[in-house]
């Protein structure tokens with residue numbers, strides 16, 4: 001495998017080598033964290049740049065937990081192989097939104113599904129290609145796009161899924177739900193995991209600080225990190241449980257289940273603000289299981 005700086009980074013199978021030749025600058029991390037409005041275009045732009053710059057670190061830090069071909073829904077470690085929230089996947093066309101390095105899609109392909117892994121970040125999708133090249137396997141089909149504007153025909157998929165993918169980062173999730181509804185065939189499932197909405201009332205801290213309410217659960221003002229020019233560099237959007245249900249139903253879905261994974265005994269691995277301490281007391285993840293009407 002060529003490793004000269006002039007060769008294309010997607011040729012690399014090695015995480016360190018891919019990172020060494022990264023075209024993405026490490027930028028000053030002294031951004032301010034604020035709560036303020038952030039429109040759809042500003043949110044998408046921030047997400048694309050943030051995930052391009054941070055994909056290497058994300059895959060380095062979480063790649064082992066995620067597994068190259070495992071479908072885990074959340075830091076609690078709930079595995080699709082055990083819970084089958086998507087139902088039967090063999091022979092199905094499946095769209096994964098905010099796929100990152102497409103670990104979930106790789107599991108789906110191994111079950112006989114035909115997945116398409118969509119992500120806004122080119123760098124995340126390069127990691128998908130890195131994993132496929134390293135395994136010498138048929139590469140997962142990847143598409144770089146914003147989940148709010150899906151580049152697919154109506155009714156192109158049987159199933160759609162997202163593990164902490166695009167949903168928390170999108171400003172207009174009502175529109176995103178309508179887009180997913182449009183590209184699904186009647187009866188198709190749409191299953192997605194997000195930070196449990198109640199977590200927005202607590203500081204994002206894995207320790208005891210993270211156990212005391214510090215903000216209103218009802219405050220939907222986005223969490224924004226911004227540079228010294230006031231430009232958003234990272235955005236997350238909050239919806240209450242009721243908001244999420246209304247957006248799904250408004251788009252034409254039926255809600256089949258709302259899964260709140262409990263922190264498993266013996267699971268000691270922290271992931272950001274997700275820790276055994278907090279996980280035993282308050283939910284960290286909400287997984288919405290819906291079906292297209």
Ligand SMILES: C[S@@+](CC[C@H](N)C(=O)[O-])C[C@H]1O[C@@H](n2cnc3c(N)ncnc32)[C@H](O)[C@@H]1O
Nearest residue numbers: 047051098099100120121146147163165166169
């Ligand atoms: C927390 S990561 C989750 C990735 C993967 N599902 C996993 O479990 O590792 C969030 C992903 O969503 C992607 N994303 C954020 N906003 C998006 C958008 N508007 N459209 C598509 N993907 C988006 C990011 O690029 C990133 O890869």
